[in-house]
Amino acid sequence: MALTEAAPTSFHSWFEAGLHAKARRDWDRCRAWNSRALELFGDPESEEFGGANPAAWNLGIAATALGDWDTARRAWTVYGIGGLEDGTGPIDGNFGLAPIRLNPDRPSLDLEVPARYGDTEVVWCWRRSPAHAVVASVPLPQSGHRFRDVILHxxxxxxSRRTGDQEVSVFDEIVRLCESGMPTWQAQVSAPSLAEVETVGDFFGERGLGADNWSGMNILCSDCSHGSPSADHHNEKPSDGTMILGLAGHEDDLARALEMWTAARPGVSVLALDLIW
Incomplete structure (x- = not known):
């Protein structure tokens, strides 16, 4: 790029070039240009950025996108992230649950190529590294995503969103790294109490299946989604009776799990189970 040719020893030249490559999802150039910026990061830049090297972060993202786990480990270590397991294979740590916005509706960078698989939706994900996560929720089919898709974020x-007493940041999807192919189902359930239905997530999760209560799902405008939704943005939970569940898994596995789940809960019954995606 012209900027790096004009100032070939400038950290900022290579960092900005790396940002442009990141926006265009040109991961080979993003890795190369941020690697060069990493080498040019000196005391003035450290003071400017409070000691954190932003090129290391974007290098980690590019390397994760390319499956270059050795470079990703080096980048995260330079950035100051510890606790990564040794080795050259994929990073598969436990970085906790986080909400991730699928198909973001607002660009972060100029000339950004957005992820466009479907409608925007915020889902909970298991973060496996600082830049990639596995979808833990059962997304709506309109999102074009499935339970256990792997997301670069x-x-x-x-x-932000709340989980219990903790407020956690929402991150934007950059691209989908891997499709799970896990079928998505919709179940109509009759239950004497909402408490019975709320056990479904843990019960199915222990069996490697996805389950969410889709009844009373919150639909937020873009401004609220990008903020910290207050209590008045939460829809009323459905009253006891008939509720809709989103389930993910293969038919035989789901059938067994539903049979076990309902057998242990008198009064709970499955009225309908339909494959939707």
Missing amino acids: DGEPKG
Whole structure:
């Protein structure tokens, strides 16, 4: 790029070039240009960025996108992230649950190529590294995503959500790294109490299956989604009676799990189970 030719020893030249490559999803160039910026990061830049090297973060993202786990480990270590397991294979740590915005509706960078697999939806994910996660929720089919899809995500917070007493940042999807192919189902369930239905997530999760209560799902406008939704943005939970579940898994596995789940809960019955995606 012209900027790196004009100032070939400038950290900022290579960092900006790396940002452009990141926006265009040109991961080979993003890795190369951020690697060069990493080499040019000196005391002035350290003071400017508070000691954190932003080129290391974007290098980690590019390397993760390329499956270059050795470079990703080096980048995260330079950035100051510890606790990564040794080795050259894929990073598969436990970085906790985080909400990730699928198909982001607002670009983070100029000329950005957005992820466009379907409608925007915020889902909970298991973070396996600082830049990639596995979808833990059962997304709506309109999102074009499935339970256990692997997502490359950015590190800039774009709003927040609450889990228990903790407020956690929302991150934007960059691209989908791997499709799970896990079928998505919709179940209509009759239950004497909402508490019975709320056990479904843990019960199915222990068996490697996905389950969410789709009844009373919150639909937020873009401004609220990018903020910290207050209590008045939460839809009323459905009253006891008939509820809709989103389930993910193969038919035989789901059938066995539903049979076991309902057998242990008198009064709970499955009225309908339909494959939708």
